[in-house]
Amino acid sequence: MGKVFQKPEAMSSNHTHYCPGCTHGIIHRLIAEVIDELGIMGNTVGIAPVGCAVLAYNYFECDFQEAAHGRAPAMATGIKRVRPDLTVFTYQGDGDLASIGMGEIIHAANRGEKFTTIFVNNAVYGMTGGQMAPTTMPNQKTSTSPFGRDVESVGMPMKVAELLSALQTPAFITRQTVIKPKYITRTKKSIKKAFEYQLANKCFSLVEVVSTCPTNWGMTSLDAIKWTEETLLPYYELGDKKLPE
Amino acid sequence: MQKEVMFAGFGGQGILSIGKILAHAAMEEGKEVIWIPSYGPEMRGGTAYCMVVISDRKIGSPIIKRPQHLVAMNRPSLDKFAPEVKPEGVILINTSLIPVDAGRSDIDEVKVPASDIANSLGSMRSANIVALSAFTARSGIVEFDTMKQCVKNEFMKKPKVLELNMLAVEEGKNAAVN
Amino acid sequence: MGKILMKGNEAIGEAAIRAGCLNYFAYPITPQSEVAEYLSKRLPEVDGVFLQAESEVAVAYMIFGASGAGERVFTTSSSPGISLMCEGLSYVACAECPAVYVNIIRGGPGLGGILPSQADYFQATKGGGHGDYRLIVMAPDTVQEAVEMVMRAFPLAEKYRNPVMILGDGLIGQMMEPVEFPDHLKTEPSNKNDWATTGMDTRKSKTKNIVKSLFLDPAELYKKNIILKEKYDIIKEEEVMYDTYNMDVDYKMLIVSYGTMSRVCSTAIDLMKADGFEVGMLRPQTLFPFPEKEIFAAAQKESVKMLASIEMSMGQMVEDVERSVKGTRPVEWYGKAGGEVPTPEEVIEAVTSMYNKECA
């Protein structure tokens, strides 16, 4: 019998520091599997965000750079413009990408920079202790919205995939999740497609992944999955938002 | 006189909060006090510790290399901090999770199965209070009743938890004295 | 009101409210996020404004706008966040808007770490942003002093129409100490705001006010710079604050140290005193203006053989100490950075070895 469970080559053997029930680890694994399948490990550069995934460079077996908070798309642009032969991806949280780094991601997408962004939407700032994010749901309590997100004061949660899809420049933009096996398969397909578009020198690509943060949501892993299904997914609809022409 | 207490254990064992309760008690008694937490990113799994410094005059350095006392709630904490404790200090060992001794003959070792006691009272979560109570009873660092009152104040708003923790206070004291 | 036990970060938030500042804009960052978390609950109770901004770049201009409109406003952040605000600080300083910034410093450079540091000394005292501007910079050593400095910061900012920065470190933000607040809540702004964009109707003259930092005519810009310099010179004369420790004896060595580091040094000084080695300490409470004259005077004492600048950085304030003593005594530096805080024992070792080297 062959091995049933094997670590992708592009994944290092380091233990991750993620909390139990956190989906960051699953998403890492999917990316590593795609890198393996495409055989691009030796030619890929990842960009770590500032957020819980800041140590992502410890978990992948490929070159990595670490950005300042929110600036990963600008760094990716820098790399890709001077070394178009490299495969480049950014891995960013919702505070990183949708708050402080909104300018960078919109402009990179609009210029059609040919790198891939994996965008992890867990509706809070994980690393700094569960503050409100642009993606926090209405009335959701966080450490800086102790009475629940007040949409009168701070607006509705941002739908990043839809927002970026409004740009004209051709791009592949999709929203997926990893809270159940059936979704995981689809997410992996999307990540692979995103990398393939990049390899074909086609376009900017972004895969938004609706994720969990049991620690800062104050939930068990199971409750977090349930809450994602019942509260996040109806608002953050899954599916492809934009395909290249 | 300045006394330092290191509280150490797993994240989630209520380490920081018993440190705070002791700091409150010291303040109630009119002493100078600092509570210094270990702080880090949210991500779990690590050890948590805090230092409480109590003095009758203005406290200088908040950085303490060798504390007077140690409350160790898990094995890594004991291994790490026991060698640093000053001679004649109290080392409280949560024997439910620590199967070894401090390995020192110049300190006062207090062995309390804090987690087991808490469990028998109905919730693991009060193991920290059992330990705080046992430590206070043995070290006399603040008056026992001041500490007890501060535990009360801490849980005033949650009657059920309060009841449990008041039992924990009693059991902790008994365990330390026996 | 009696003493209450409070975390530095929360106490800083409360102090601002007691100083009559009900407007706060910020972005989360360790180790100061508790200020925002505290104020997100507390400000609504007093009808204040709490807004979590999309970035520190945005915060800097929310502050600029609110201050330019004549309202008392403040923010808190930590090193990388303050770096992003430095552009805005330059504008605010040029437009002469009063505002208060708190930097709970963490280890740098770059993303660095999250543990206590004093490595933003240069950034705070020498600029950070572009152009010839200065901040008034204060550095507390206890939670109580942090409270007092925040409360002092607002009237100072308004008196000079100048941004004020409080430099703390991760420890000041994270530790709890007993603190006392004054009972009253100050509400009246201490300046008349007759320069601010409060709307022409609010002025009898009905003339318009413009808050800006653009001066295309070099003569005009030069004039602006002269006005600023004159202001900074007055601040240097009037606003120096410092404290001393063990300086009433014939100390052989003078330590200059501030904030958390100075507390470590005070313990080291006690221990050295017990061993018969007298060391004095001058603790700058304002880093700009720097207590130059006071340090010079303290160094002239006959018994003093040398000075040591002791910092949680790789040697920044030491340049100001050297400048202050004007070559009259040797000046050495000792410190650690990156989130490591020297222990009293390490300070003693460093101080004794530099003394032996220099003066034996």
Ligand SMILES: Cc1ncc(C[n+]2csc(CCOP(=O)(O)OP(=O)(O)O)c2C)c(N)n1
């Ligand atoms: C300029 C700057 N501001 C703030 C921070 C503090 N900070 C670190 S991570 C983070 C947010 C992380 O949240 P998110 O991007 O949602 O990722 P998650 O941790 O949830 O995966 C913030 C605000 C920083 N490092 N740099």
Ligand code: SF4
């Ligand atoms: S804090 Fe949240 S996002 Fe970060 S590792 Fe833990 S569960 Fe994951």
